[in-house]
Amino acid sequence: MTDAKSPFAPLRSHLFLAIWIAAMASNVGTWVQSVGEKWLMAEITRSPLLMSLIETGSTLPMLILSMPGGAIADIVDRRRLLLTTQAWMLLAASAMAIFSALHLVTPGLLITMSLLLGVGAALNAPAWQASVPDLVPKDQIAAGVALNSAGFNVSRAVGPALGGLVVGWLGPTWAFALNAVSFVGVLVVLKGWKRQPVTTDLPAERFSAAMKVGLRYTRHRKELQVILVRGGSFVFFGGPIFSLLPTLAIHHLNLGSSAFGLLLGCVGVGAVASTLALPTLRAKVTPNQLLALATAIFATGLLVLAFVVRVIPVALVLLVCGGGWLTVLSTCNTGVQLSVPSWVRARALGVYITVWGGAMAGGAAFWGWVGEHWGIHTAFAWAGVGMFLMLALTARLKIQALHEPMDLSPHRQQAHAPEPIHPDEGPILTVLEYRVPEERKAAFQEAMREVRRIRIRDGAVRWSLFHDLAPPEPGQLRFVESFLSSSWGEHLRQHHRATVEDRAVFRRAYALGIEAKPRIRHLVGAWEDRDSLLDRIFE
Known part of the structure; x- marks a missing residue:
């Protein structure tokens, strides 16, 4: 194995190593905070619904803000965005520590502070995940993504155990304070990161336009839709493992805070173990087979939790479920990274995280409601059955990018206007004429x-293909393709967004015509009131 292909090659970069260590420490702090929140809520109330709303509060922002966060990360300096989100989370954790120290915490305040931390995490996640290509060479991106995943799972194993000890010995206040301190290291490293700015001749992309393009891309990328369906449904049915575990541990197994932290850490230990086993498993089964196997194992674990009432069996189930959870989500995350080009990567990850957060938040609330009315063991049983049904319904949906490598590198083709035109001029109608x-x-x-x-x-907002009723010559047909862009600047961006794979599709279509390339014309909207024209066109 060459140095470049080593799974630890990115760690030779001092910047990546520093960010990786700081992020792992921060993730440990996050898990310590999570234990403190759940333990404090369990002391305040016995309601499974209120307990589950802690999970909802931390993940609901993922549903609302991850997509905007992805759009922002694609159009602004990601380093500055990360500095802002990390500072926000430091302030939120500090406020939680102060409220706890002053004995002002109520269930509502606890859920609210969890929500504020979730806001920072939702805006941070797309930029953080999309920054890996900025930190390592192209041939080390896969290893960098894998190391980020491994670091997160080490934190998941260590953090809950440490959180249980901190809460047991010092109390929840110190758990919140420790989380606040954990953000300092990340801020220091990010401050020292001299990121090279991305240079382009194109005008800055507007936020609203970036959002629309990201959503449109997701809607018309089948590979991404498959990942969203499989990943989102898995997270929804897998939610009880995290949202109902405090109730199971404290009120059914009668565990203390330290034992609860160790029990929660079992999920992380299982995830780390699966990280080490994944290379061997991937060599023996296809990625989609591995995805189905991990889902089935997790569903079985949920069914087992519906019937066991002893600590050791529960811990063993959590070890196995931790491995299944990591396998499914890392496979889906890798699928997203391989299915989209760099220009929309943060937005695609934002959509993925939005679906993930929505499924987690909705699942936590739903399974908490089930547990409130019929008991948590019934909730585990229903979730397990639901996951098996989901697996049967989605088994035919394959993540193609994991099997067939796609060349998503940019294939830039210049667009030429016959006369100078301002980037804001528009809308632009592009017309291509084919003789077939x-x-x-x-x-x-x-x-x-x-x-x-x-x-x-x-980025095109309307597309059509017409057939000329008057053939140009006997045995020939004339087709006219047309599509609209909101402005000349947006039209130029569409040229820059095209990948090598896209151009191959265009060439296959062109090859079916008589001429090597179609005849192309660009028309600009002839209307003084541009907004009125756009309203008429796009209504």
Whole structure:
């Protein structure tokens, strides 16, 4: 194995190593805080619903803010964004420590502070995950992503155990204070990161436009939709493991804070063990088979939890479920990274995290409600059955990017206007004229379906294909493709967004025509009131 291909190669970069260590320490602090929150809530109330709302409060912002966070991360300096979000979380954790020290904590305040920390985490996550290519060479990106995952799972193993000890010996206040301190290291490292700014001749992308393009891309990228369905449904049905574990440990197993922390740490230990085993497993089964196997194992664990009432069996189940959880989510995360080009990576990750957070928040509230009315063991049983049904329904949905490598590197093609035009001028109508032999009509129309998907997901707001009733010559057909862009600047961005794989699709469509390339024209909207024209076009 060459140095570049070593799984630890990114750690040779002093910057990556510093950020990796600081992030791992911060994640440990987050898990310590989580134990403190759940233990404090368990002391205040016995309600499974209120207990589950702690999980909802921390994950609900993922549903609302991850997509905006991804759009922001794609259009601003990610380093500055990360500094802002880390400082926000430091302040939120510090406030929680102060309220706890003054004995002012109520269930509502605890859920609110959990929500504020979740806001910072939701805005931070897309930028953090999308920054890996900025820290390591291209041939080490996969190893960098894997190391980030491994660091998170080490934190997941250590953090709950440490949290249990801190809460047991010093109380929840010190757990919150420790989390606040854990953000300092990340801030120091980020402050020293001299990130190279991304240079471009294009005008700055507007936030609202970036959001729309990101959502449009997700809608028209089938590979991404498969990941969202499989990952989101898994997280929803797997939610009781995290949201109902405090109730199970404290009120059914009668555990203290230290034992509860160790029990929660079993999930992390299982995740770390699966990280070490994944290379061997991936060599023996396909990624989609591994995804199905891990889902089935996790569902079985949920069913077992519905019937066991002893500590050791519960701990063993959590070890196994931790491995299944990590395997499913790391496989889905890798699928997202491999399915999208760099220009929309943070937005795609934002959509993925949004679905993940929504499923986690909704699942926590739903399974807490089930536990409140029918008992937590019933909730575990229903969740296990639901996950098996989900597996059966989604078994045919394959994550293609894990099997077939795609060349998503940019294939920049310049767009030329016959006369100078301001980037804000628009809308722009692009018209392409094709001459196609009559016998290739069906093949050409089928090829243009894929062209349509690419045009729309790269930013076109309306696309159409017309067939001229008057043939140019006997045996020939004339097709006219047209699509709209909101401005000339947005049209230029569409050229920059096209990948090598996209251009291959275009060339296949062009090859079906008589001419090497279609005739292209660009038209600008002839209307003084541009907003009125856009309203008429896009209504």
